[in-house]
Amino acid sequence: MSDIIDRANDQAQEELERNLAKAARFDTPSLTECIECGEDIPERRQRLGGVTRCIDCQSHLESRRH
Numbered sequence: 001m002s003d004i005i006d007r008a009n010d011q012a013q014e015e016l017e018r019n020l021a022k023a024a025r026f027d028t029p030s031l032t033e034c035i036e037c038g039e040d041i042p043e044r045r046q047r048l049g050g051v052t053r054c055i056d057c058q059s060h061l062e063s064r065r066h
């Protein structure tokens with residue numbers, strides 16, 4: 001039962017991320033290096049558009065917001 005709810009949440013989260021990526025794509029080009037720590041941003045992540053932080057810094061930022 002909780003499996004089904006988890007999966008639904010995952011899908012909602014994925015969709016949200018896809019929409020955010022789409023919205024950012026044309027406004028801001030991705031950086032090749034993280035603005036926080038200078039770490040290389042993986043090319044796969046750069047392709048989302050508007051990416052300015054590595055995954056670590058981005059998740060720190062997002063956990064601070066909550």
Ligand SMILES: [Zn+2]
Nearest residue numbers: 034037054057
């Ligand atoms: Zn970083």
